[in-house]
Structure formats: structure tokens, C-alpha cells
Amino acid sequence: MIPPPRLIPTLRRATADDLPAIGAAQGRAFGFHMSPADIEDFRPLFEPDRWLLAHDPADPDPVVAVAASYPFDVTLPGGSVLPAPGVTWVSVAATHRRRGVLRALMTEQLRGFVADGVAVVLLTASEGGIYGRFGYGAATTDRRVEIDRRFVMFRPGAPDPGGARFADAAQARAHAPDVHRRWCARNPGAVSRSERWWENVFLDREHHRGGGTALFHLLHDDGYASFRRGPNDTCRVADLFAVTEDAHAALWRVVLGLDLVQSVSTTAVPADDPLPFLLADGRRVRTTGLADGLWARILDVPVALAARTYATELDVVVEVGDPFLDRGGRFRLRGDPDGAVCEPTTGPPDVHLDVAALGSLLFGGHRAQTLARARLIDAPDPAVLRRVDAAFTAEREPQYGTSF
Ligand SMILES: CC(C)(COP(=O)(O)OP(=O)(O)OC[C@H]1O[C@@H](n2cnc3c(N)ncnc32)[C@H](O)[C@@H]1OP(=O)(O)O)[C@@H](O)C(=O)NCCC(=O)NCCS
Structure with missing residues (x-):
């Protein structure tokens, strides 16, 4: 079968007037209708600047796709908090699916977060197969x-x-x-x-x-x-x-x-x-x-890893790949129960992994040894992974507590 041609949509930020059209697009994608009263109930949570809309010049519908985010804070192991946008209301009209519109939205949205200095982005996924390619890793259960x-x-x-x-x-x-x-x-x-x-x-x-x-x-x-x-x-x-x-x-x-x-x-x-x-x-x-529960997308590895504490002393060099956005690199992480330092290094890496796998480890919700068995992490010395797991373990099973 010949795939449909890629579509380069016109992307823009929403304005206050767009909410009814956004509600209609969302309803079509998820299978419900938003009444005018629903729209007004939601309006206090609607910050137009945080909403990216896609328009197809060849389609009369003003909104063929949406990607938004809420301004959350997230707690890291040890209790410190990072601002972390929660990506939400992601949808592409069935008339425009599988032509690269989501990819265009994800690219634009993540670039915006990078420009804003965001270190970690969160989402919860309607399906487990969508977001790994954009660097998100399933982080909680x-x-x-x-x-x-x-x-x-x-x-x-x-x-x-x-x-x-x-x-x-x-x-x-x-x-x-x-x-x-x-x-x-x-x-x-x-x-x-x-x-x-x-x-x-x-x-x-x-x-x-x-x-x-x-x-x-x-x-x-x-x-x-x-x-x-x-x-x-x-x-x-x-x-x-x-x-x-x-x-x-x-x-x-x-x-x-x-x-x-x-x-x-x-x-x-x-x-x-x-x-x-x-x-x-x-x-x-x-x-x-x-x-899978919360997904984490790390955009600033040193900030994300240094924001948390580690259950045991750890000194490790990680080589982080980021094929989607190029936010990876080689970093030395030194951490213990009181805090951590993470900085770029040219030293030899102990562990190789992609940024999505690092997102899976961030809150202590998954074990490095499990991801290594799935070939998502590679460490020539298996003892390093045991040390990583001992250190990344959180005091509690991570949970986010709010569906979004
Ligand atoms: C899921 C959805 C947003 C995808 O949008 P889309 O514009 O068709 O996606 P794209 O064409 O940009 O696809 C980007 C990539 O993701 C893949 N992909 C898209 N949807 C996928 C899915 N449901 N499962 C697995 N992979 C998917 C594509 O194959 C493509 O892969 P590649 O470029 O790496 O080869 C759209 O189908 C939709 O709105 N679905 C209903 C609502 C929904 O589930 N939204 C997500 C909420 S978390």
C-alpha cells in the first residue's frame, strides 16, 4: 500500500476564541461531545499560550490537530520539585492521521519547552506505542x-x-x-x-x-x-x-x-x-x-538527574542518546542520599541508554537491570547496573495521583 503523503500543517498558538473548535476536535478524537457548558467549565484551565493547534490550508476545519500542556510541578525522589509541563489534549483528526501531524506537533512543542528551559516533560498516554519515539519513557505503573x-x-x-x-x-x-x-x-x-x-x-x-x-x-x-x-x-x-x-x-x-x-x-x-x-x-x-502510568521526557539531563537524591552513593558516567531532539550527551553523575551533581564529561561511559530509558528510571519506578534485559540499556560491567538500581530506588513506589 502506498502511504498517504506527509502533511506539513500550519501550526499556531491558540487564542481564547479557539476553545469551542478545540473541544470539537477533542470530542471527535476521543469519542464524546463537549457542550457549551462543558467548554465554559473547562475555560479556567485553558491557557491559550500552552495550546498548539494545527490547521490544514486545504481543509475548512480551523483545527485538525491539538497538543497542549498543563503547568505542573513534579516531585523527585528526595522531595525536591521541578516544574514539569504535563502534555495533554493530544489529538489528530481521523481525516489527517498517519501523515506526520503528531510528529510536527511534538517537534514544535518540545522545542518550545527547550526554549523555556524545561528539564522534564510529563504525559499519560492513550496507547503505549506512541510516545517512545519522541523520547518519553514509561516511568510509573x-x-x-x-x-x-x-x-x-x-x-x-x-x-x-x-x-x-x-x-x-x-x-x-x-x-x-x-x-x-x-x-x-x-x-x-x-x-x-x-x-x-x-x-x-x-x-x-x-x-x-x-x-x-x-x-x-x-x-x-x-x-x-x-x-x-x-x-x-x-x-x-x-x-x-x-x-x-x-x-x-x-x-x-x-x-x-x-x-x-x-x-x-x-x-x-x-x-x-x-x-x-x-x-x-x-x-x-x-x-x-x-x-504504564506517568511518562517522563528528559530535556535537560544534568538538571533532571541532579534534582533528585540517590539511596546509595553513586558515581557513574552515562552516555545518553536522543535521536529525536539531540538533548543527550555524556554526563558524570555523582549522587548520594543528600543530593547530586551531574555534569558533562569526556570520561569513558559506564552505561549507554537512550533518553526515554533514562525517563523510565527518573522516579525510581523501573529497574535498570530490567531495561538492560530488554536491550534498552547497555553496560559492559553488570555490577554498574546493580549500583545504579540501588541508587535510583525511591523511598516509595512513584505515583502521580492526578489523571490529566
Ligand atoms: C495518536 C494520534 C495523535 C497520532 O497522530 P498522527 O498524526 O496519526 O501521527 P503521525 O502520523 O505524526 O505519526 C508519528 C509516528 O507515530 C506513529 N504512531 C501514530 N499513532 C500511533 C499509535 N496509535 N500507535 C503506535 N504508533 C503510532 C506513526 O506510525 C509514526 O511513526 P514514525 O513516524 O516513527 O514512523 C492520532 O491517531 C489520534 O488523535 N488518536 C486518537 C486520540 C489519541 O489517542 N491521542 C493521544 C492521546 S495521549
Whole structure:
């Protein structure tokens, strides 16, 4: 089959007036319709300068493709924070697909981030096969769990600290952002939420509830949870942010104590969550899905690697390839639990990898030895990879906590 000719679209930044056309383009790509009310609900999160639009001069549609970003901060292992745009609303009209429009958008968007001095870019992907070619690496793992609440018993002696209380939406709106900020500070990979983001969460429009109720809110001095009751005695935990183990136990005791609920589902139980160990039968927390979560694209290797801490002392030279953007090079990384220095070097490399693989390691969510087995990392001396893994391990399983 002869491939369709490449299309060189006209790219431009959005203006405030473009939002309805963007909404239409997005709806066509993802299979929904945005009403005028939806458009206005979204407007506070719409920063036109951050939106790249593609136009095909031969097509009457003003917007045939979109790529945008939200201005997030992300937490690195050790607790420091980097500004990190979260790429979002990426779509190309089905009439224009596979003609290089996404490639044109990605090129322009990443060049813009480089010009702005961005070190790390984030995204979550609709499909796992799209973004590796642009230098993004799958960096965290999304885990879906389902808990058959009817058979849950807490282990004798499991903490029962109390302190969780129901609250209305206004009280929760006042409480949740501070808890979330504290939660972000202790979770590598955590993505910040702006006040506008919280406003949008608390709009909680009926047609976005997937057939469930409005959100119920649980507060704890060091925690926050929200959930919906759904059809067939289900309960879906939307957010659960616990800053202390007491808050974690207290919130889960209430959620798993909801009479008349059979099944509780959520993505807020990462692989290292202690919840199964609080229960008499940890197998009640059943994993129903595992997939790539946050993806990281490193644009400034020294800044990204020096921003985090390392669990053990490490002194290594990495040769980073970046076939898409040429942001790689050879760098010496010296790190320990107190901090790190990373700078260009001409010394002999210990490890060779592409920038996407480095993105997979950044938050400690994947092991260098695993990537080496997949031939994504090469190290002549295998002992180096064991040292890299020991050092890159994060204090917690990284999780981002906010879908975008
Ligand atoms: C995914 C989507 C943005 C791709 O846009 P596109 O303009 O067709 O992509 P391009 O033609 O620029 O393709 C760029 C490269 O990515 C590859 N690619 C595109 N979509 C892909 C997919 N879904 N899976 C795997 N590879 C894909 C192309 O084969 C091409 O490869 P190459 O240039 O390295 O040989 C578009 O199909 C779309 O909007 N899909 C529905 C919405 C969606 O999933 N958006 C992504 C949200 S994260």
C-alpha cells in the first residue's frame, strides 16, 4: 500500500476564541461531545499560550490537530520539585492521521519547552506505542485494584487510630489542597494541583460521574478521600491522599466499612501500599489492571538527574542518546542520599541508554537491570547496573495521583 503523503500543517498558538473548535476536535478524537457548558467549565484551565493547534490550508476545519500542556510541578525522589509541563489534549483528526501531524506537533512543542528551559516533560498516554519515539519513557505503573468489601476484615491489632470524618464539598474543598501538597512532598512522581484544578475537581458535574453519585468526602487531619457510590453496590475511590500511616488506616477503615457496598475499586493503592497488610486476608485487595502510568521526557539531563537524591552513593558516567531532539550527551553523575551533581564529561561511559530509558528510571519506578534485559540499556560491567538500581530506588513506589 502506498502511504498517504506527509502533511506539513500550519501550526499556531491558540487564542481564547479557539476553545469551542478545540473541544470539537477533542470530542471527535476521543469519542464524546463537549457542550457549551462543558467548554465554559473547562475555560479556567485553558491557557491559550500552552495550546498548539494545527490547521490544514486545504481543509475548512480551523483545527485538525491539538497538543497542549498543563503547568505542573513534579516531585523527585528526595522531595525536591521541578516544574514539569504535563502534555495533554493530544489529538489528530481521523481525516489527517498517519501523515506526520503528531510528529510536527511534538517537534514544535518540545522545542518550545527547550526554549523555556524545561528539564522534564510529563504525559499519560492513550496507547503505549506512541510516545517512545519522541523520547518519553514509561516511568510509573498504574495499578487498578478491586476489593470485595463484604469479606474484608482488618487484622487483629491493625491500627485503628480514628480521626476520619465525613464532610460536605465546601469543607472538603477547603481541606484537600493542603493535604494534597503534603502528599506530593513525600511521593516521587506526584503531580501538583493548582487552585483552578481543584475548582474543576469540585465541579463534579453529573454527566462526568459515570452513573455514580456525587462525590462523598472524608477528611482526616492528615488525609483526604473522595468516593462515589455506583450501580450494583459498587464504590469508586476517586482520591485517597494520606500523609501519615494513621490517616491511611483511618480513611481505609471507613471506606471498607461502608455497609451495603460490595466492591470498592480504585487506582489509589500502589504496589507498595500497606493496605493488604492491614487486612486479615491481603488477597482481598485484588489487582485488576497494571499499565504504564506517568511518562517522563528528559530535556535537560544534568538538571533532571541532579534534582533528585540517590539511596546509595553513586558515581557513574552515562552516555545518553536522543535521536529525536539531540538533548543527550555524556554526563558524570555523582549522587548520594543528600543530593547530586551531574555534569558533562569526556570520561569513558559506564552505561549507554537512550533518553526515554533514562525517563523510565527518573522516579525510581523501573529497574535498570530490567531495561538492560530488554536491550534498552547497555553496560559492559553488570555490577554498574546493580549500583545504579540501588541508587535510583525511591523511598516509595512513584505515583502521580492526578489523571490529566
Ligand atoms: C495518536 C494520534 C495523535 C497520532 O497522530 P498522527 O498524526 O496519526 O501521527 P503521525 O502520523 O505524526 O505519526 C508519528 C509516528 O507515530 C506513529 N504512531 C501514530 N499513532 C500511533 C499509535 N496509535 N500507535 C503506535 N504508533 C503510532 C506513526 O506510525 C509514526 O511513526 P514514525 O513516524 O516513527 O514512523 C492520532 O491517531 C489520534 O488523535 N488518536 C486518537 C486520540 C489519541 O489517542 N491521542 C493521544 C492521546 S495521549
